[in-house]
Amino acid sequence: MKYFYYSGCSLEGTALEYNISTQAMMRALGIELLELEDWTCCGASAAESISDLLSLVLPARNLALAEQMDMDCDFLIPCSACYLNLRKVDERAKKEEGLLDKINEVLGEEGLGYHGGIKSRHLLDVIVTDIGPEMIRSQVKRELSGLRVALYYGCQALRPYGGYDDPEQPRCMEPLIEALGAEVHDWTMGAKCCGAGLMTTKKEVAIELTSSLLEAAKGADCIATVCPMCQMNLDSYQKKASEVKQENLSISVFYLPQLIGMAFGLGEEDLKLGLNMAYTNSLKAKLAEYRVGITQQ
Amino acid sequence: MSEEKLELAEEHTIVDPMAAIQEKVRACMQCGTCTGSCANSFAMDYTPRQLWRMLQLGLTDELFNSKTFSLCSSCYYCTLRCPRGLPLTEAIHSLKQLAVARGISEKKGSRFYRTFVETVRRYGRVREMELMARYFLSMKSPILPLSFTPLGVKLMLKGKVSPEMPKLYGPGKLDAIFRKVEQVEGSS
Numbered sequence: 136m137k138y139f140y141y142s143g144c145s146l147e148g149t150a151l152e153y154n155i156s157t158q159a160m161m162r163a164l165g166i167e168l169l170e171l172e173d174w175t176c177c178g179a180s181a182a183e184s185i186s187d188l189l190s191l192v193l194p195a196r197n198l199a200l201a202e203q204m205d206m207d208c209d210f211l212i213p214c215s216a217c218y219l220n221l222r223k224v225d226e227r228a229k230k231e232e233g234l235l236d237k238i239n240e241v242l243g244e245e246g247l248g249y250h251g252g253i254k255s256r257h258l259l260d261v262i263v264t265d266i267g268p269e270m271i272r273s274q275v276k277r278e279l280s281g282l283r284v285a286l287y288y289g290c291q292a293l294r295p296y297g298g299y300d301d302p303e304q305p306r307c308m309e310p311l312i313e314a315l316g317a318e319v320h321d322w323t324m325g326a327k328c329c330g331a332g333l334m335t336t337k338k339e340v341a342i343e344l345t346s347s348l349l350e351a352a353k354g355a356d357c358i359a360t361v362c363p364m365c366q367m368n369l370d371s372y373q374k375k376a377s378e379v380k381q382e383n384l385s386i387s388v389f390y391l392p393q394l395i396g397m398a399f400g401l402g403e404e405d406l407k408l409g410l411n412m413a414y415t416n417s418l419k420a421k422l423a424e425y426r427v428g429i430t431q432q
Numbered sequence: 433m434s435e436e437k438l439e440l441a442e443e444h445t446i447v448d449p450m451a452a453i454q455e456k457v458r459a460c461m462q463c464g465t466c467t468g469s470c471a472n473s474f475a476m477d478y479t480p481r482q483l484w485r486m487l488q489l490g491l492t493d494e495l496f497n498s499k500t501f502s503l504c505s506s507c508y509y510c511t512l513r514c515p516r517g518l519p520l521t522e523a524i525h526s527l528k529q530l531a532v533a534r535g536i537s538e539k540k541g542s543r544f545y546r547t548f549v550e551t552v553r554r555y556g557r558v559r560e561m562e563l564m565a566r567y568f569l570s571m572k573s574p575i576l577p578l579s580f581t582p583l584g585v586k587l588m589l590k591g592k593v594s595p596e597m598p599k600l601y602g603p604g605k606l607d608a609i610f611r612k613v614e615q616v617e618g619s620s
């Protein structure tokens with residue numbers, strides 16, 4: 136298996152551990168990732184607030200770079216916001232005649248063009264659909280037995296474009312977690328919004344959302360996420376959330392590939408658990424039992 | 433008018449952007465499913481359902497004075513659940529665009545977006561720390577950055593934010609594309 140890999144801006148900065156652990160997990164599974172050297176920002180949620188055309192041209196530029204490579208691969212995208220933006224280009228082009236021409240009129244400035252048809256897929260989709268729990272299980276070196284995980288899918292990995300799981304009651308991560316030997320925390324918050332970009336522009340509102348999520352996660356040992364924005368919102372404002380709910384809501388928030396990597400027996404240089412903000416001591420102790428993150432000699 | 437002239441005239445019809453947004457919610461039957469699905473409606477002055485009604489009635493001033501669309505976090509729940517299948521999140525994005533274009537957008541949100549997009553234009557990619565620094569500079573607010581300080585400091589301690597851009601991305605990286613977008617959008 137081989138994919139074009141779009142890491143996106145967050146995975147070069149605040150979500151570096153998502154990037155490193157995703158690549159390490161794929162290496163362990165023998166899957167090749169091809170990164171496009173000249174990739175640029177997809178516009179995040181900012182471009183669409185300013186200009187519709189810009190919000191399409193920015194992701195399309197990356198699809199055009201991939202098209203130039205002339206290889207039959209899908210685009211693999213770990214960040215939910217990037218995924219939505221890249222996939223939107225094809226979804227909208229299917230419905231709006233002349234849209235690709237308009238996009239290409241702009242891309243022509245750089246001598247680029249995109250003709251449609253490169254499949255943009257979320258990392259979660261690739262893990263559950265192409266890889267699957269059996270292949271994951273075959274690589275497990277240390278079962279994470281007794282670890283209770285709250286599965287958090289967020290919004291844009293599933294809505295508006297999903298197709299690989301129920302966008303309201305998603306469950307596709309469950310067999311994966313079971314393949315790792317871990318347990319699934321029972322909650323109904325998996326597809327609820329974390330506040331996303333409101334954490335920057337309307338902080339009080341976003342804190343309301345994250346504190347409800349953290350409250351519902353009580354009883355779990357950690358939360359598994361598949362989006363840098365969700366991870367940041369859940370991981371970095373726990374003190375504030377604990378104040379709002381007047382109880383201690385601290386909990387470790389991992390990226391799914393970090394959890395998979397733990398069970399694969401990968402070392403800290405591949406997992407980068409030290410980069411997560413909230414990595415609670417109680418969990419550290421628990422993970423030590425599985426000898427997780429201990430660099431192998 | 434000859435046929436050729438007619439075609440030309442059609443091509444240059446200026447589409448009223450407001451009318452295009454109204455069209456998106458024309459079929460709304462006011463059932464309230466969107467409001468019931470919206471995680472942020474508790475903080476909005478008008479609920480999403482009310483927003484569509486205001487749109488239908490063309491209450492432009494009330495609409496742009498409301499906090500509703502700047503409180504949308506693009507979760508796509510309303511879009512998913514609307515029994516009429518209306519592109520509601522997209523309608524909100526269009527409203528945000530229009531508010532920015534008309535200079536009536538709420539300052540805090542639109543500044544952030546503008547700063548973000550400006551960084552993309554210059555460097556092609558976004559470095560979060562640089563983005564935050566520019567954003568707070570544009571806010572000219574000495575107090576606001578403090579609400580982010582714990583995060584900023586934590587990020588730096590973790591060595592996650594590097595202020596340096598890769599060499600590939602010199603200033604002006606995406607200038608040509610941005611200019612062209614402005615030109616194409618300006619002429620349509």
Ligand code: SF4
Nearest residue numbers: 460461463464466514
């Ligand atoms: S769910 Fe759809 S039809 Fe119902 S009020 Fe909202 S926009 Fe209107």
Ligand code: SF4
Nearest residue numbers: 470504505507508510
């Ligand atoms: S997309 Fe926006 S308006 Fe719709 S439910 Fe989500 S936050 Fe509310």
